[in-house]
Amino acid sequence: MSGFDHRAIEAKWQERWERQRVAEVDVRAAKAKYYMLMMFPYPSGDRLHVGHGRNYILGDALYRYQRMRGRRALNPMGWDAFGLPAENAAIQRGVHPRDWTLENIRVMKQQFRRWGILYDWSKEITSCQPEYYRWNQWIFLRLLEKGLAYRKRAAVNWCPSCHTVLANEQVTEGSCERCGTAVEQRDLEQWFLRITAYAERLLAGLDELPGWPEKVKLMQRNWIGRSTGAEISFPVPALDETIPVFTTRPDTLHGATFLVLAPEHPLVARLIAAHPESTALAEWVSRVKNTPRIQREGADTPKEGRDLGGAAINPATGERIPIWTANYVLPDYGTGAIMAVPAHDQRDFDFARAYDLPVRLVYVTDDGPQEGEALTAAIPDEGTIREGEFSGLAPGPDTVARFVAWLEANGWGRGQVTYRLRDWLISRQRYWGTPIPVVYCDACGLVPVPDEQLPVLLPYDVEFSGREGNPLARHEAFVATTCPRCGKPARRETDTMDTFVDSSWYYLRYLSPRDSQKIFDREAANRWGPVDQYIGGIEHAILHLLYARFVCRVLHDFGLVDFEEPFPNLFNQGMITRFAEQTGRVEKMSKSRGNTVSPDPIIDEMGADTERVYTLFLGPPEAEVEWSDEALAGPNRFLQRLWRIAERIDEAPPTGVADPELERARHEAIQRVTRDLDRFKFNTAVSALMEFLNVLSRAVEERSASKLACEQALETFVQLLHPFAPHLTEEIWERRGHGESLLESDWPTWDESRLKRERLTIVVQIDGKLRDRVEVDAGIPEKALRETVLASPKVQEHLAGREIVRVVVVPGRLVNIVSREGGS
Numbered sequence: 001m002s003g004f005d006h007r008a009i010e011a012k013w014q015e016r017w018e019r020q021r022v023a024e025v026d027v028r029a030a031k032a033k034y035y036m037l038m039m040f041p042y043p044s045g046d047r048l049h050v051g052h053g054r055n056y057i058l059g060d061a062l063y064r065y066q067r068m069r070g071r072r073a074l075n076p077m078g079w080d081a082f083g084l085p086a087e088n089a090a091i092q093r094g095v096h097p098r099d100w101t102l103e104n105i106r107v108m109k110q111q112f113r114r115w116g117i118l119y120d121w122s123k124e125i126t127s128c129q130p131e132y133y134r135w136n137q138w139i140f141l142r143l144l145e146k147g148l149a150y151r152k153r154a155a156v157n158w159c160p161s162c163h164t165v166l167a168n169e170q171v172t173e174g175s176c177e178r179c180g181t182a183v184e185q186r187d188l189e190q191w192f193l194r195i196t197a198y199a200e201r202l203l204a205g206l207d208e209l210p211g212w213p214e215k216v217k218l219m220q221r222n223w224i225g226r227s228t229g230a231e232i233s234f235p236v237p238a239l240d241e242t243i244p245v246f247t248t249r250p251d252t253l254h255g256a257t258f259l260v261l262a263p264e265h266p267l268v269a270r271l272i273a274a275h276p277e278s279t280a281l282a283e284w285v286s287r288v289k290n291t292p293r294i295q296r297e298g299a300d301t302p303k304e305g306r307d308l309g310g311a312a313i314n315p316a317t318g319e320r321i322p323i324w325t326a327n328y329v330l331p332d333y334g335t336g337a338i339m340a341v342p343a344h345d346q347r348d349f350d351f352a353r354a355y356d357l358p359v360r361l362v363y364v365t366d367d368g369p370q371e372g373e374a375l376t377a378a379i380p381d382e383g384t385i386r387e388g389e390f391s392g393l394a395p396g397p398d399t400v401a402r403f404v405a406w407l408e409a410n411g412w413g414r415g416q417v418t419y420r421l422r423d424w425l426i427s428r429q430r431y432w433g434t435p436i437p438v439v440y441c442d443a444c445g446l447v448p449v450p451d452e453q454l455p456v457l458l459p460y461d462v463e464f465s466g467r468e469g470n471p472l473a474r475h476e477a478f479v480a481t482t483c484p485r486c487g488k489p490a491r492r493e494t495d496t497m498d499t500f501v502d503s504s505w506y507y508l509r510y511l512s513p514r515d516s517q518k519i520f521d522r523e524a525a526n527r528w529g530p531v532d533q534y535i536g537g538i539e540h541a542i543l544h545l546l547y548a549r550f551v552c553r554v555l556h557d558f559g560l561v562d563f564e565e566p567f568p569n570l571f572n573q574g575m576i577t578r579f580a581e582q583t584g585r586v587e588k589m590s591k592s593r594g595n596t597v598s599p600d601p602i603i604d605e606m607g608a609d610t611e612r613v614y615t616l617f618l619g620p621p622e623a624e625v626e627w628s629d630e631a632l633a634g635p636n637r638f639l640q641r642l643w644r645i646a647e648r649i650d651e652a653p654p655t656g657v658a659d660p661e662l663e664r665a666r667h668e669a670i671q672r673v674t675r676d677l678d679r680f681k682f683n684t685a686v687s688a689l690m691e692f693l694n695v696l697s698r699a700v701e702e703r704s705a706s707k708l709a710c711e712q713a714l715e716t717f718v719q720l721l722h723p724f725a726p727h728l729t730e731e732i733w734e735r736r737g738h739g740e741s742l743l744e745s746d747w748p749t750w751d752e753s754r755l756k757r758e759r760l761t762i763v764v765q766i767d768g769k770l771r772d773r774v775e776v777d778a779g780i781p782e783k784a785l786r787e788t789v790l791a792s793p794k795v796q797e798h799l800a801g802r803e804i805v806r807v808v809v810v811p812g813r814l815v816n817i818v819s820r821e822g823g824s
Contacts, residue, residue: 003640004639004728006607009728010114012731013726013730014116017118020741023063023119025120027521027528032072033071033532034066034074034532035529035530036075036533036534038055038075038535039055039536039540040077040125040503040506042080042083045089047107049596049599050576050598050611051578051589051596054618055536055573056117057115057616058621058680060117060118061677061682064723065723068743068746074510079127081128082499082502083499084162084164086104090432098128114599114608115608116727123510123513125509127503128458132509135505137436137437137456138451139505139551139554140436140497142554143194144438149194150194151190151192152189153188153190155331157183157185158186159183160181161179173295174298185290191427192425192426193424193426195424196421199224201553202550202553206220209565209568211568212569213571213622216545220542223420223542224546225419225421227246227248227419227420229246229248229418230413230414231244231245231246231414232246232247232339234313234321236267236312236323239267243267243323243337244335245259245334245337250400251385251395251400252345253316256314256340257342258321258322258324258358259322259337260325260340261308261336262325263285263288263289263327264289265337267310268285271323272285272308285306296330301327303326303347304326305324306326307323307355311323316412340357342359343361343363343372343375344362344379345378349375359372359373360372363379363395364383380395381395382395383395424550428496428497430470430471430496431472431496432458432496433496433498433499434458434496435455435497436496438492439481439491439493440490442488444488458472458496459478461475462475479491479494500543500544503548504547504548504550505555507567508555511528511529519560522560522561525560530563530567532569533569534571536570536572537575545567548567549566571622573622574625576588580595581594581595582595607636608727609724609725609726612725613638613639613686613724616686617683620681639725639728642721643732645693645697646714648700649700649707649710652699659699659705662705663709663754664754664756666712666716666717667750667755669716669720672685673688673689674750677723686724692713695713711736719747719748759777760812761773762775762813762815763813763814764794764817766795766798768816786807786809790817795817803822804817
């Protein structure tokens with residue numbers, strides 16, 4: 001019996017789904033709505049590989065399942081088309097970024113089609129098109145009006161190869177994550193969005209996201225980094241200044257023996273000027289300031305410092321303590337200055353020992369050192385305060401609160417909350433991005449571009465070769481403009497926006513993608529929003545998701561949406577890995593490692609359904625899994641077997657006795673697959689279907705069930721399999737005489753009463769090894785089951801000369817007998 005022609009079947013159904021526009025949704029109605037979304041892809045590479053496919057295949061399986069459950073499922077797709085990767089790829093190939101990007105989109109859409117993935121293409125958006133990025137500019141202008149967008153000079157990470165600013169998160173071990181070039185520090189005028197104004201709301205909102213992985217929520221909590229403590233003022237008499245210091249441990253103030261300033265702190269230059277070795281000190285400070293922040297923060301980076309020669313007064317003790325500067329203190333955390341308490345902070349302790357600075361104990365333990373010089377390591381949170389008005393107190397929140405009140409009463413400080421989160425740097429000195437809509441006028445200063453002049457178009461005729469400098473800055477026709485306020489000559493801003501702006505609100509634009517009058521349809525956004533299920537990689541756990549949560553709150557405050565969280569439910573698919581000969585290790589698929597697998601040969605040889613079933617069967621979808629070309633044969637045999645059974649179904653006897661095993665297997669499969677798909681357990685759902693197919697195959701081959709029972713089981717099977725293998729199941733369904741698509745069929749339901757077994761096969765183990773299988777009545781009492789098992793001839797044979805220690809019963813499944821050598 002010949003197998004099915006997967007090429008013809010898949011082409012047929014792909015053409016039909018496309019022609020019938022089966023995935024299009026009218027968003028004017030939202031009854032039983034289910035808004036699901038894949039994170040839209042970067043079209044910076046020319047082809048998708050099977051590692052990319054996992055995300056989209058998983059999403060399509062979920063979409064088809066929700067459709068069959070009667071949900072009005074919306075599943076749009078678009079393109080995160082701006083950004084440095086696309087621009088660099090285009091430069092390398094000598095083509096324009098726009099042409100490169102749009103061609104990649106064409107190719108990727110064709111790949112989606114070949115995988116059998118259904119999207120509502122009537123809502124397609126492409127972020128590099130003016131009709132989309134116009135609204136990036138509109139959002140920016142509203143933020144500027146509210147004081148949430150601003151420009152300032154700041155030290156930034158600069159990639160000399162990519163010629164652009166990098167966010168801290170785009171620097172890995174001191175190098176650009178894109179090209180590997182060592183990153184430099186530069187002071188530049190940059191645009192920022194004031195995300196810090198939303199820090200507390202972003203943090204609190206994480207508690208309202210039970211549908212998010214705990215790992216992702218923890219990553220965001222750590223990134224926001226809320227710290228509660230006090231800001232303490234240290235007078236510097238020689239400069240007639242005070243140095244404010246934020247600390248989470250004001251209770252250790254009596255142990256502060258020196259201050260450390262960030263090299264960027266404004267008082268550093270004044271202290272250097274009075275220092276006898278000012279030239280050498282200034283050179284050292286300059287070198288540290290030019291070290292990438294990520295490198296300065298690294299746990300393995302040596303802690304270096306210099307004595308600035310000044311002194312501050314510890315307000316608690318009245319003592320003069322030296323002022324230092326060090327590479328590990330950063331200008332934008334707290335106040336850019338720390339009080340060093342080496343007895344109770346390991347980093348301070350290591351620094352004090354390296355530079356022979358004093359160590360003073362505040363807390364002591366009964367059996368520990370009583371003097372700081374005897375310490376071999378810091379004591380962070382043990383012991384009690386040994387003297388003074390706080391004597392006997394132990395470390396903890398209550399003690400910190402008492403110290404804060406004491407500081408405030410004495411006018412030495414105040415309670416304060418700070419955050420690790422920094423404002424969002426959106427300036428990029430590259431061409432391929434959204435132009436920032438402001439101009440600079442000698443008469444008027446900085447002037448926003450009026451709404452009616454949007455979009456500020458990105459010119460096509462730009463010379464970009466990757467050489468130093470922003471190519472937009474060299475485009476005279478773009479730069480030269482007139483001031484919208486006074487009409488005099490002006491200059492356009494030539495920085496473009498970080499592409500995370502594009503992806504911060506795109507889910508709303510899908511709901512009215514052709515609206516030329518407003519950013520999105522507010523009523524549709526509130527009917528369909530927030531997104532019911534969001535799917536994408538964990539690599540976006542911080543930046544994209546945090547920025548999208550921020551912008552959603554901003555839009556909420558502007559009165560445009562009724563919700564603050566854009567994605568209440570988040571699923572992160574795991575990566576597919578493969579052995580890379582270049583490194584000799586199993587690694588994430590990457591062209592640079594030479595370990596990618598193209599889906600095209602697989603689809604040509606075995607079909608898209610084979611790849612889909614294999615991808616979903618590989619392992620838990622949230623886990624990292626290794627790809628194996630050889631293992632594709634298993635899912636292919638599974639589908640071929642289904643085809644043969646479907647062809648032989650007419651061989652079943654027209655009438656006959658009922659087959660309770662087949663009916664039970666049918667209902668059990670419905671239950672297991674449904675529950676697994678509800679929990680995103682695609683791999684175990686495939687396992688359940690394989691078991692069901694075994695029972696159906698046996699019924700057909702042994703002619704143990706009637707034709708009607710076999711047909712019913714087959715049709716249930718193809719319905720359950722449809723989300724995984726849509727082409728083959730549609731073909732079988734149609735050949736069974738159904739006129740509508742499986743997408744329009746009702747998802748099967750199970751009957752609990754049909755799941756009960758009259759007889760059970762119990763596995764019998766002795767000391768963990770399989771020794772027998774016994775068949776018993778369902779519901780047999782445990783005592784009777786033990787007696788039946790122990791009476792088995794095979795069991796008695798293996799227990800000869802041994803003593804039973806205990807019998808472990810797993811109801812309905814297994815009996816394990818634990819034994820030992822018998823006595824003499």
